[in-house]
Amino acid sequence: xLKAQFDHSNCSxxxxxxxxxxxxxDAHELEELEDIKYYRSFEAGQTIIWSGDQMxxxxxxxxxxxxxxxxxxxxxTQMVGLLLPxxxxxxxxxxxxxxxxxxxxxxxxxxxxxxxxEELMNHTPHIAHRLLQMTLDELDAAREWMLVLGRKTARxxxxxxxxxxxxxxxxxxxxxxxxxxxxxxxxxxxxxxxYLGLTLETVxxxxxxxxxxxxxxxxxxRHVTIPDMRxxxxxxxxxxxxxxLN
Numbered sequence: 001x002l003k004a005q006f007d008h009s010n011c012s013x014x015x016x017x018x019x020x021x022x023x024x025x026d027a028h029e030l031e032e033l034e035d036i037k038y039y040r041s042f043e044a045g046q047t048i049i050w051s052g053d054q055m056x057x058x059x060x061x062x063x064x065x066x067x068x069x070x071x072x073x074x075x076x077t078q079m080v081g082l083l084l085p086x087x088x089x090x091x092x093x094x095x096x097x098x099x100x101x102x103x104x105x106x107x108x109x110x111x112x113x114x115x116x117x118e119e120l121m122n123h124t125p126h127i128a129h130r131l132l133q134m135t136l137d138e139l140d141a142a143r144e145w146m147l148v149l150g151r152k153t154a155r156x157x158x159x160x161x162x163x164x165x166x167x168x169x170x171x172x173x174x175x176x177x178x179x180x181x182x183x184x185x186x187x188x189x190x191x192x193x194x195y196l197g198l199t200l201e202t203v204x205x206x207x208x209x210x211x212x213x214x215x216x217x218x219x220x221x222r223h224v225t226i227p228d229m230r231x232x233x234x235x236x237x238x239x240x241x242x243x244x245l246n
Contacts, residue, residue, distance in 0.1 A: 014110070019086035020060040021134065024126040032124070036116040042066075042103040048089070049101040057111040058090030064107035065186040067195075068099040079195045081142070084168045088134055092118045105186045149197055152237055157196045158206040159236035161187075162216065166226055181226040189221070210235065 011017060011030045022033055039062070042048050048066055049055070061083050068081035080099065083089060089101060089109065121128045148160045166181045187195070193203045210216045215235055217225040226232050 014062065016060060016062055016086040016110075020110070021088055021127060021130050024130050025124070026126070029124050029126055032120055033112065033127075036113045036120070038111050038113075040109050040111055042107045042109070044103055044105050044107075046103045047100060048103055048107065048109070049097045049099075051097055051100045053097050054095060055090050055097055055114060057114050058088065058092060058117055059109045059111035061085050061087050061089065062108040062110050064103065064105040066107055067102050067104050067191070069102060070099055079191070081145075082195070084165070086168075087138075088131065090114065092121060092131070104191065154196075154198055154202050155206050155209070155235065156237045157198065158192070158203065158210065159215070159232055160238065161192060161196060162210075162224065162226070163229070163232050163236050163238065166224075166229065166232070181229055183224055185222045185224050 011022060011025075011034060014020070017023070022030060025033065037059075040059075042064075044064075051071065063085055065085075066083040066089075067079050068083065069077050070080050071077045077100075082104075083101070090097070092114070121131070148157055152160060162185075165186065166183055189203045189207070190200055192198075193200045196203070207216075207218070211218045214227065215232055217227065219225075
């Protein structure tokens with residue numbers, strides 16, 4: 001198991017501080033969270049939580065990406081979601097995990113002991129309100145993904161996934177809004193195919209087409225540069241208004 005990169009760090013130095021469940025906490029509330037938190041690291045391919053397991057912690061992804069997978073009675077599996085940095089894992093008030101959570105890349109998680117966290121929510125409105133916001137955002141994302149899977153073409157599906165990852169986990173050059181967005185794609189093409197309901201051949205063909213037409217630049221199989229985010233969002237069939245692009 002990897003050594004946790006952020007063990008013993010101060011919350012104010014956390015890279016997800018302003019997006020995580022603690023985003024609106026004041027100094028006193030952060031001190032209370034410090035008392036119940038710990039860090040865990042997982043290697044790529046390692047299971048973080050098995051479906052049906054008792055949950056003794058909740059927490060946020062600090063770095064890396066994990067997948068949510070559901071297994072049917074006949075053994076078939078389906079990736080049903082991705083957990084990106086700042087996303088919350090676990091549900092207060094729920095005893096067991098509804099999905100398998102698998103580390104797609106190396107993952108560091110900021111974990112809170114579940115019972116003390118639930119107690120803290122009762123007298124810390126900032127945490128309860130932020131968790132509600134994040135839950136509603138997750139619901140919006142699930143509805144958006146229903147559109148991606150149900151109505152979009154293969155090309156639009158690939159562009160949509162790239163735009164989602166870029167907006168959430170990109171390194172943006174400090175040149176302004178028009179600067180290229182650079183990130184390492186956290187999913188293999190096989191995983192992308194599984195998540196999008198496409199064949200591996202279709203995923204590879206569409207990525208090659210986006211590269212050939214200059215929508216993306218690709219170094220190796222994972223290092224992606226997006227020269228113009230608006231163009232990628234147009235390819236995804238999305239309204240390019242909103243977000244950090246305005």
